[in-house]
Amino acid sequence: MDARTQEFLEEVQAGRQVETGDWMPDEYRKRLIKFIEMHGNSELMGVLPERDWILRAPTLQRKLALTAKIQDEVGHCQLIYRVVEDLGKPRAQCLDDLISGKSKFHNVFHYPTKSWGDVGVIAWLVDAAAIISQKALLKCSYAPYARVMKKVCWEESFHILHGRDTVLAMVTGTPAQFELVQEALDRWWPPLMHFHGNPIPAEEDPMFVWRIKSQANEDARQQFLEGYVPQILELGLTIPDPKLRRGDDGVWEYTEPDWDELMAVVTGHGPASQERLDFRRVSRAEVDWVSKVMLPEAA
Amino acid sequence: MSERAQLLLELADDELILGWRNSEWTGIAPFLEEDVAFSSIAQNEIGHARALYDLAAVELGTDADALAFDRKPEEYRCAQLVQLRLVPDWAQTIARHVLYETADALRIAALKEHDDAELAGIAAKVEREEVYHRLHAEMWLERLRNEARYTEAVDELWPYALGVLEPGLRPALAERVGRPQVQAVERSAPGEEFAALWEEMTMVRRSAPVGAQW
Amino acid sequence: MIWEVFRQERKGQPFVHGGSFHAPDKAFADAYAREFYARRQESVALWIVPREEITEIGEFPDEFDLKYRRVDGYSIKARLKEARERAGTAAP
Numbered sequence: 001m002d003a004r005t006q007e008f009l010e011e012v013q014a015g016r017q018v019e020t021g022d023w024m025p026d027e028y029r030k031r032l033i034k035f036i037e038m039h040g041n042s043e044l045m046g047v048l049p050e051r052d053w054i055l056r057a058p059t060l061q062r063k064l065a066l067t068a069k070i071q072d073e074v075g076h077c078q079l080i081y082r083v084v085e086d087l088g089k090p091r092a093q094c095l096d097d098l099i100s101g102k103s104k105f106h107n108v109f110h111y112p113t114k115s116w117g118d119v120g121v122i123a124w125l126v127d128a129a130a131i132i133s134q135k136a137l138l139k140c141s142y143a144p145y146a147r148v149m150k151k152v153c154w155e156e157s158f159h160i161l162h163g164r165d166t167v168l169a170m171v172t173g174t175p176a177q178f179e180l181v182q183e184a185l186d187r188w189w190p191p192l193m194h195f196h197g198n199p200i201p202a203e204e205d206p207m208f209v210w211r212i213k214s215q216a217n218e219d220a221r222q223q224f225l226e227g228y229v230p231q232i233l234e235l236g237l238t239i240p241d242p243k244l245r246r247g248d249d250g251v252w253e254y255t256e257p258d259w260d261e262l263m264a265v266v267t268g269h270g271p272a273s274q275e276r277l278d279f280r281r282v283s284r285a286e287v288d289w290v291s292k293v294m295l296p297e298a299a
Numbered sequence: 300m301s302e303r304a305q306l307l308l309e310l311a312d313d314e315l316i317l318g319w320r321n322s323e324w325t326g327i328a329p330f331l332e333e334d335v336a337f338s339s340i341a342q343n344e345i346g347h348a349r350a351l352y353d354l355a356a357v358e359l360g361t362d363a364d365a366l367a368f369d370r371k372p373e374e375y376r377c378a379q380l381v382q383l384r385l386v387p388d389w390a391q392t393i394a395r396h397v398l399y400e401t402a403d404a405l406r407i408a409a410l411k412e413h414d415d416a417e418l419a420g421i422a423a424k425v426e427r428e429e430v431y432h433r434l435h436a437e438m439w440l441e442r443l444r445n446e447a448r449y450t451e452a453v454d455e456l457w458p459y460a461l462g463v464l465e466p467g468l469r470p471a472l473a474e475r476v477g478r479p480q481v482q483a484v485e486r487s488a489p490g491e492e493f494a495a496l497w498e499e500m501t502m503v504r505r506s507a508p509v510g511a512q513w
Numbered sequence: 514m515i516w517e518v519f520r521q522e523r524k525g526q527p528f529v530h531g532g533s534f535h536a537p538d539k540a541f542a543d544a545y546a547r548e549f550y551a552r553r554q555e556s557v558a559l560w561i562v563p564r565e566e567i568t569e570i571g572e573f574p575d576e577f578d579l580k581y582r583r584v585d586g587y588s589i590k591a592r593l594k595e596a597r598e599r600a601g602t603a604a605p
Contacts, residue, residue: 021571047326054322058504058513059364060349063322064342070325071338075549078331082533091331091535116503116513148532155553169512177507283327286387290329294442294537332534332545339548431547438540 012141012211019143020086028210032142033087034103035212040080041098041105043073048276049113050122058116065162069123072155079148086144099281101268108191110270117180120170121188123163125228129195131156132223136215164231171235178236185232186240193241193254194262196220225252303415304355305376308366309486310406311351312377313463315367316493317399318344319500323386336435340396343428350421368504372489372497379484380459382493393443394452397436398460401475404433405468459484515564516542518549520556528560 001009005025018024024032047070054070057063081091097103108126113119134153140146170177202208202216225244229252232239243255268274300308321341328334352363359366380399385391407429410422443449453476460476461469461483473480489497504513516536519528531550536542539561546561580586597603 021569044326051326053503054325055319055499056503058368058507060345060352060367062513064345064349067322067325067338067342067345071335071342074326074331074334074338078335078534078549079532081331116506151532166513173512174507177511283387287327287329287389289448290389293446295330295535330535332536332541332548336544336548339552431544434540435544438538438544441540442537 009210013209015211016141017143017146018141029087031206031210032145032212033084033089035207036080036087036142036145037084037089037094037097038104038106040077040084040094041103042109043077043080044098045105045109045276045280046073047077048279049109049111049272050119053113053116053119056116057119062166065158066119066123069159069162072159076148076152076155079151080145083142083145083148095284099277099284101277104266107194107262107265107270108188109276110265110268110273111187111191112272114187115180115184116166117170117182117184118188120163120166120181121184123159124167125163125185125188125192125232126195127156127159127163128228129192129220129224131160132220132227133196133215136213136220139211139214141211167235171237182237185237189240190257191265192224193221193257194259194265196224198259198262222252225254226250301358303418304358307351307355307418309376311348311355311366312375313381313403314344314351315348316375316377316496317381318342318348319496320381320384320386321392321396323384324392327387329389340432340435343432347425347428350424354417354421368501369509372494375489375493375497376486377489377493378459378463378486379490380456380463382489382496383456383459384492384496388448388452390443390446390448391452391456393436393439394449394456395460396432397440398453398456398476399463400429400433400436402460402463402468402472403429405471405475406464409468453478458482462486514538514542516546516561517564517567518546519560519562520550521558522556524557528558531556531559533564 004023005027008023008025008028012018012028018028050066050070054063054067057066081094084094085091094103098105108122108129113122131153134149134156137149138146138153140149167181170181197217199218199221200216202219205213205216207213208216226246229239229244229246241255243253246252264270265273268277318341321337321344324334325338325341326334328337348367349363352366356362356366380395383391383395385395404426407422407426411419411426413419413422457476457478458481461472461480462485464472469480469483507513514536515533517533518531520531521528534542534545534549536545542561542563546559550556550559594603
């Protein structure tokens with residue numbers, strides 16, 4: 001590592017904030033782009049599991065809330081891709097790489113949704129897991145991204161409430177409605193346990209070294225379990241992991257997730273990965289003419 | 300059912316089904332900024348539907364959700380224009396948007412003068428939001444008016460647009476849009492395309508007994 | 514074109530940079546600014562401006578440490594103590 005890069009590294013580790021026009025090492029810029037782009041990709045792909053359910057929402061309020069939630073996610077994608085663009089990668093190229101499979105998106109968006117139970121569970125627990133990561137990103141060394149995270153965290157605060165409210169209506173409804181939630185939870189628990197990534201120690205995680213992330217993966221997962229397992233259990237729901245328990249030292253124990261499976265999923269081999277990417281490719285092609293007419297510089 | 304209730308349901312059904320169709324674009328609009336903007340329009344339309352259903356519900360002894368979801372397909376009174384599935388055609392979508400907003404502006408302006416204070420009040424509120432829908436429609440019209448696919452879409456949808464309004468208002472619409480009046484596609488009972496829409500719109504709701512909470 | 518948005522959270526507050534987006538012209542920029550920065554009534558006013566109209570200025574020479582123009586350029590503690598002692602008004 002050359003002296004200038006070393007100096008930069010020490011500065012970000014000491015809490016320095018980096019702005020778009022600042023000099024930055026190539027490695028830092030590349031890692032930033034990859035990380036932030038994956039986040040943008042995830043917001044965009046996250047829309048797909050949920051958007052069908054807008055049309056099927058069983059009350060006007062749920063329809064409005066779900067539409068607003070998804071609207072937020074599209075908006076977040078816009079904000080996040082803007083950050084990537086200002087780092088040097090055009091939005092059209094981000095979309096190209098997403099659709100071709102060259103870049104990745106978070107595991108949870110590679111799975112199908114089957115019922116209204118999924119809608120509640122996703123809005124409550126997947127968003128909860130995401131907010132834990134996003135709050136940690138408020139301290140990102142790259143300031144434009146940290147600022148976007150502030151808006152994102154503020155906007156997402158209602159998503160969890162909407163999700164929890166949706167779940168609560170079902171678990172206090174008919175037995176069939178309760179079962180919809182339980183069945184959805186059984187399917188979503190493994191992806192939720194994968195969500196924060198494998199338990200690599202912070203010092204070995206390049207994202208943490210450069211202070212792009214400020215929280216180790218396992219810390220985020222523990223925070224999720226600590227906050228949400230009690231909330232799930234108090235509703236009379238069961239979690240499909242017999243080993244899940246809180247140790248006396250406050251550390252949650254659980255069945256070790258299959259990390260190979262996570263890698264397979266995020267590299268495009270999840271149950272709904274290809275179908276979703278195909279959908280994106282087709283829908284983008286259908287409206288491509290509009291971008292060319294309106295925004296030639298940013299499809 | 301009173302004339303007032305019928306009018307309210309007609310308006311509410313138009314807004315609900317148009318909002319439903321417009322929300323089919325969520326996540327797949329031509330570019331991200333527009334996706335967010337168009338989603339707000341869809342939400343506003345559903346919000347208008349809800350307010351109109353609320354008003355009708357008082358008279359009919361029910362609630363807005365029951366009116367929105369629990370009627371049989373043949374009981375809906377929406378115009379044919381709003382029932383059409385136009386995704387993934389953005390030119391047709393904007394053509395409908397422009398035509399509907401123009402027609403609705405005439406309808407709402409008339410309703411603002413209604414003797415019934417509640418109807419007039421709701422019309423005023425709807426109009427304050429629809430100012431922005433019209434601005435949105437106009438800004439797209441400016442950009443697409445010379446595209447062949449846009450003008451062809453307007454050609455195709457024009458008879459449907461006339462069908463949104465009662466005959467007395469159609470000459471004014473023809474004047475605003477700058478096209479001669481033609482045979483309108485009338486409001487009549489919803490058809491096959493609507494049946495598929497209704498099926499999807501109510502599938503979750505119908506999976507639990509009437510009156511279940513969601 | 515890229516447009517920058519400045520938002521005012523409440524009357525009396527300064528306008529603060531909120532973010533940026535793509536829009537082909539002012540009409541679209543107006544619509545999108547409203548959506549992104551005010552759809553939840555979270556701003557009372559917005560300014561929008563094309564990015565190319567903004568000039569960033571980031572370097573300010575401070576070679577001769579002209580502290581006399583700032584509060585931290587003054588240290589009156591010692592002299593104040595001396596003056597109080599002389600006047601007999603120093604605290605016991």
